[in-house]
Amino acid sequence: MxxxxxxxxxxxxxxxxxxxxxxxxxxSRDELAEALDVSSTTIQNIENGKNATLDNxxxxxxxxxxxxxxxxxxxxxxxxxxxxxxx
Amino acid sequence: MxxxxxxxxxxxxxxxxxxxxxxxxxxSRDELAEALDVSSTTIQNIENGKNATLDNxxxxxxxxxxxxxxxxxxxxxxxxxxxxxxx
DNA sequence: TAAATTTAACCATTATATTGGTAAATATGT
DNA sequence: ACATATTTACCAATATAATGGTTAAATTTA
Numbered sequence: 253m254x255x256x257x258x259x260x261x262x263x264x265x266x267x268x269x270x271x272x273x274x275x276x277x278x279x280s281r282d283e284l285a286e287a288l289d290v291s292s293t294t295i296q297n298i299e300n301g302k303n304a305t306l307d308n309x310x311x312x313x314x315x316x317x318x319x320x321x322x323x324x325x326x327x328x329x330x331x332x333x334x335x336x337x338x339x
Numbered sequence: 340m341x342x343x344x345x346x347x348x349x350x351x352x353x354x355x356x357x358x359x360x361x362x363x364x365x366x367s368r369d370e371l372a373e374a375l376d377v378s379s380t381t382i383q384n385i386e387n388g389k390n391a392t393l394d395n396x397x398x399x400x401x402x403x404x405x406x407x408x409x410x411x412x413x414x415x416x417x418x419x420x421x422x423x424x425x426x
Numbered sequence: 427t428a429a430a431t432t433t434a435a436c437c438a439t440t441a442t443a444t445t446g447g448t449a450a451a452t453a454t455g456t
Numbered sequence: 457a458c459a460t461a462t463t464t465a466c467c468a469a470t471a472t473a474a475t476g477g478t479t480a481a482a483t484t485t486a
Contacts, residue, residue: 257406259397265413266393280432291475296434303394305443305473306353310346319344325412326352367462378445383464392443392473 264301266309271299273316288315351388353396358386360403375402 274284274295281299285292288311298304298312313322361371361382368386372379375398385391385399400409 255407257410259394259401259406262397262406262410262413263393265410269413282432292433293476294474297473300434303392303473305390305392306350306396307346307390308474309393310349314346319346319349320342321415323344323349323352325415326349326356328408328412369462380446381444384443387464390443395444 260301263303267299267301270295270309270312273312273318274299277316284312284315288312347388350390354386354388357382357396357399360399360405361386364403371399371402375399 274281279287281292281295285295288295288308290308290311294304294308295312298309310319310322313319361368366374368379368382372382375382375395377395377398381391381395382399385396397406397409400406
């Protein structure tokens with residue numbers, strides 16, 4: 253089963269995750285936007301999978317304490333690359 | 340040992356990884372830039388941890404076949420969030 | 427039901443990432 | 457040593473993300 257994942261797919265997935273994190277923390281878009289010092293339109297764009305800056309994506313991640321995890325996962329992605337399966 | 344990781348740290352790390360991937364594939368910045376249809380300045384900025392768009396970061400990841408891994412890691416980050424340790 | 431909140435979609439302006447170019451400094455190879 | 461390739465750093469122009477605002481739709485709450 254070959255899953256073709258596109259860049260758009262990843263952006264949409266990141267947006268969904270940001271939205272889920274915001275909801276599970278009981279925040280409105282305005283509240284999160286204010287906490288991150290960005291506009292709520294930017295939050296909206298991120299959540300809808302529009303193109304965004306790495307900085308703002310990481311601001312969201314940081315607000316929910318995910319920077320540490322992300323750092324670890326970046327390292328793991330490299331390891332995965334070295335152990336890639338051809339089948 | 341409390342490690343305080345900043346947004347800048349993550350951007351620098353991502354840049355280092357992009358550079359390592361490019362090098363290990365024997366590409367110059369110009370070659371990678373042309374392959375991704377972006378300018379070599381953009382590659383330079385990414386590698387130096389400057390702010391960039393999610394789209395261009397994912398273009399690099401996609402070129403080296405990392406989209407699949409990234410997708411999985413996004414899911415994992417959420418799981419990590421739920422199992423977060425307080426100590 | 428109505429009222430309040432949140433989300434969505436649009437717009438003009440601002441801020442900034444990207445582009446394409448140049449030139450200088452480093453590194454690599456002959 | 458030289459020549460080549462790569463990297464780095466700058467710049468003005470362009471493209472686009474971000475902003476702040478409004479309005480409408482959708483959802484939630486009373």
